[in-house]
Amino acid sequence: MKKFHIETYKKKIFKTISKYELLEEGDKIYIGLSGGKDSGSACFLLSEYIREKKINCILIAFYIKLGDFIPVKIIDLIKKQADICNVELKIYDIKDFGIYYDKIAKLNRPICSSCGTIKRYLMNKIPRENGATKLCTGHHGDDFIVFFIKNILGKNINWISKFTPYLKGREKQLSRIRPLFFVGGEDNKNFCGEIGLPYIDEDICPHRFLKQKIDKRREKWYQTIKEISKWQPNFREYFLEGVVELAKSLSLNISEPESCEICGEPTNKKICGFCKLMNLQFKNV
Numbered sequence: 351m352k353k354f355h356i357e358t359y360k361k362k363i364f365k366t367i368s369k370y371e372l373l374e375e376g377d378k379i380y381i382g383l384s385g386g387k388d389s390g391s392a393c394f395l396l397s398e399y400i401r402e403k404k405i406n407c408i409l410i411a412f413y414i415k416l417g418d419f420i421p422v423k424i425i426d427l428i429k430k431q432a433d434i435c436n437v438e439l440k441i442y443d444i445k446d447f448g449i450y451y452d453k454i455a456k457l458n459r460p461i462c463s464s465c466g467t468i469k470r471y472l473m474n475k476i477p478r479e480n481g482a483t484k485l486c487t488g489h490h491g492d493d494f495i496v497f498f499i500k501n502i503l504g505k506n507i508n509w510i511s512k513f514t515p516y517l518k519g520r521e522k523q524l525s526r527i528r529p530l531f532f533v534g535g536e537d538n539k540n541f542c543g544e545i546g547l548p549y550i551d552e553d554i555c556p557h558r559f560l561k562q563k564i565d566k567r568r569e570k571w572y573q574t575i576k577e578i579s580k581w582q583p584n585f586r587e588y589f590l591e592g593v594v595e596l597a598k599s600l601s602l603n604i605s606e607p608e609s610c611e612i613c614g615e616p617t618n619k620k621i622c623g624f625c626k627l628m629n630l631q632f633k634n635v
């Protein structure tokens with residue numbers, strides 16, 4: 351097992367920020383905090399980079415609360431993370447956007463996909479409407495390797511064009527930055543441990559609180575990457591550098607996103623997934 355070196359880890363992330371020009375003067379960056387190790391690490395290091403390099407930009411953390419079943423201790427922990435990172439935290443509730451988790455959970459469709467639709471939608475809309483120039487997420491290298499393999503298996507080749515540390519925004523789609531693109535989930539865990547940044551160690555999927563079943567297959571993918579990394583040094587870095595190159599050439603033939611006929615937000619269908627859920631939630635009452 352490779353030993354964790356905090357300086358090497360930090361250097362890797364700072365290099366990603368500068369090489370891919372993730373931060374520019376005058377930026378207003380929103381970062382979604384979930385209470386987990388990944389978004390916590392991204393927030394801490396982005397904040398540190400801005401301070402160290404004296405970049406004139408604003409970093410704001412935000413949290414999207416799915417409902418009242420989210421324990422207070424999780425909200426408190428997120429507040430503590432933002433405090434340690436020295437950034438302002440804004441909390442939003444999906445109810446205020448007209449969507450109700452308990453209604454969505456009862457629909458006859460996979461809850462993980464509904465939850466993903468809601469979060470993706472609001473994580474783009476909220477920052478943009480508040481004047482953000484970019485959205486930062488805590489997705490890390492292992493996430494992108496797994497996304498990559500899944501998209502290859504599903505033959506969704508065009509999606510691969512999005513797998514890069516800096517995904518430029520188009521129309522109402524905010525630009526995305528992923529400072530953790532070249533590090534793994536385990537590294538983020540070690541980093542939080544070393545600097546004393548608290549995080550939720552368990553799966554932060556809300557189903558844990560609603561006592562429903564979660565898909566365990568995801569975890570197997572992550573274990574597989576860990577196994578390969580044991581006998582193939584720098585597997586993650588080399589693999590991801592290849593993915594970035596592939597993404598670059600694929601992005602040349604991507605069409606502009608459409609606008610939802612109801613809400614005007616970006617989508618690749620006539621009606622976006624969020625508006626579909628909005629309609630469905632009241633039909634099942």
Ligand SMILES: [Zn+2]
Binds near residue numbers: 611613622624
């Ligand atoms: Zn819509």
